Amino acid sequence: MFKELDPLLHSQLRLAVMSLLLGLDSAEFVFLKEKTNATAGNLSVQLDKLSEAGYILIEKSFHGKKPLTTCRITKKGIKAFEDYVNSLKGYIKS
Amino acid sequence: MKPENDTLSPQQSLDLIASMISQAKGNVRDSSFYYLFWGWVLIIAHLGSFVLNKIGFEYPYAVWLIVIPAWIVSFIYGKRQRQTQKRAITHLEKINITLWVSFGVLAIVIPFFGNFINYQINPLILLVGSMATMASGVILKFKPLMIGGVIFFASGLVSFFFTTEQQSLIAAVTIALGYLVPGYLLKSQK
Numbered sequence: 001m002f003k004e005l006d007p008l009l010h011s012q013l014r015l016a017v018m019s020l021l022l023g024l025d026s027a028e029f030v031f032l033k034e035k036t037n038a039t040a041g042n043l044s045v046q047l048d049k050l051s052e053a054g055y056i057l058i059e060k061s062f063h064g065k066k067p068l069t070t071c072r073i074t075k076k077g078i079k080a081f082e083d084y085v086n087s088l089k090g091y092i093k094s
Numbered sequence: 095m096k097p098e099n100d101t102l103s104p105q106q107s108l109d110l111i112a113s114m115i116s117q118a119k120g121n122v123r124d125s126s127f128y129y130l131f132w133g134w135v136l137i138i139a140h141l142g143s144f145v146l147n148k149i150g151f152e153y154p155y156a157v158w159l160i161v162i163p164a165w166i167v168s169f170i171y172g173k174r175q176r177q178t179q180k181r182a183i184t185h186l187e188k189i190n191i192t193l194w195v196s197f198g199v200l201a202i203v204i205p206f207f208g209n210f211i212n213y214q215i216n217p218l219i220l221l222v223g224s225m226a227t228m229a230s231g232v233i234l235k236f237k238p239l240m241i242g243g244v245i246f247f248a249s250g251l252v253s254f255f256f257t258t259e260q261q262s263l264i265a266a267v268t269i270a271l272g273y274l275v276p277g278y279l280l281k282s283q284k
Contacts, residue, residue, distance in 0.1 A: 012102060012110065019114035025188045027118075028181035035117050063177070085111070091104035 003087040006080055008053050013038050013046045018081050021056060021073040029069035047071060055080055118184065125190070125234070127171060129277025133269055135164040140266035147259045158205075165198070186233050193233075197226040216261035220250030220268060227272060238279045242272030 009015050016036045021027060033043050047069075050056045055077030059070045073081075102110070142157035201219050208215050228243025230236075249268040253261045 010102060010107065015102070015107060015110055016114050019111040020118050020182075023115050023118035023184065025183045025185050027183075031181040035114070085108075088104045088107055092108065 003083075003090055005087050005091075006084045008049065008055065009080060009084045011046070013042065014050055015084075017043075017046065017050065017071075018055065018073065018077060021071060022078065022081060024072075026070050026072040029071070032071065050077070053080075118182065124281075126277050126281035128168065128194070129273060129280060131168065131171075132164070133274035133277050135160060136269050137266045137274065140262045140269070144259060144262040144266070147262070155205075161202075190230055190233050193226050193229055197222060213258060214254060216258065216265050217250050217253045220246050220253060220265060224250055224272075227276075231276075234280070236276065236280060236283075238276035242276045245272035 009018060013036060016038075017032055020032060020035055029040075029043070029047075032038075032047075033040060036043065038046075047056065047058060051058045053076075054074060057072050057074055059072075061068045061070070139157050139160055142160075143154045146154035146157060200222060204218060205215050211218065224243045224246030226243075227246050228240055231239030231241075231243055246268055249264050249272075253264045256264060
């Protein structure tokens with residue numbers, strides 16, 4: 001029996017973001033954009049999805065006049081990520 | 095990155111995870127500035143305090159006031175770095191920063207309680223500094239700093255046997271060997 005893969009994580013950009021955040025305390029939007037090569041619009045949409053699911057926390061603030069978006073992974077996000085990787089293992093072994 | 099609807103095979107997923115994790119890992123900031131800057135500030139303060147003691151100045155500890163502008167410089171430098179450099183903080187970086195800020199706070203507070211500990215301020219701060227230096231060495235995986243931690247520990251213990259005036263000299267030498275030298279080595283590595 002294969003465990004179903006979390007559809008929220010089984011998408012290239014969202015998985016990339018979650019993998020990045022897993023190793024970091026926090027990361028700014030620009031950093032995530034640079035590392036994933038995503039467009040700002042697409043990234044923004046995907047971040048909102050992850051945030052709505054409670055997988056990440058998005059903080060919006062200002063740095064001088066520039067808006068600053070900082071993301072960090074939540075405990076729920078870490079758990080979901082671990083579950084996702086465990087399910088993946090099932091697929092790889094078979 | 096391709097559009098999100100692309101289906102990922104399990105192997106692709108794992109490869110993506112691995113590549114992103116290594117991207118996040120390779121982000122250790124060059125922190126040698128702090129080691130060099132604080133190394134020199136503290137050496138100057140210790141030597142200054144030794145010299146002022148020698149010439150019989152009434153308040154030799156006044157030289158320690160230089161740490162106030164030093165904190166400000168450090169703070170501004172850190173802020174600028176965050177603005178210009180890559181904008182992500184790793185857990186280890188955060189631990190390292192917390193470690194040194196805690197040490198800094200402790201080093202400011204302890205002297206005010208000097209009368210409770212027979213004014214053995216220098217040995218105590220060197221010993222606490224040994225923990226911070228050693229831990230930083232482990233965090234950065236940088237052996238010279240770990241050796242620096244051992245030097246701090248040894249001279250912290252040794253300085254209990256000396257007068258406050260001599261302790262300043264010992265501390266200056268310790269900082270030079272255990273902190274400044276690793277700082278320069280760290281810088282040359284980048």
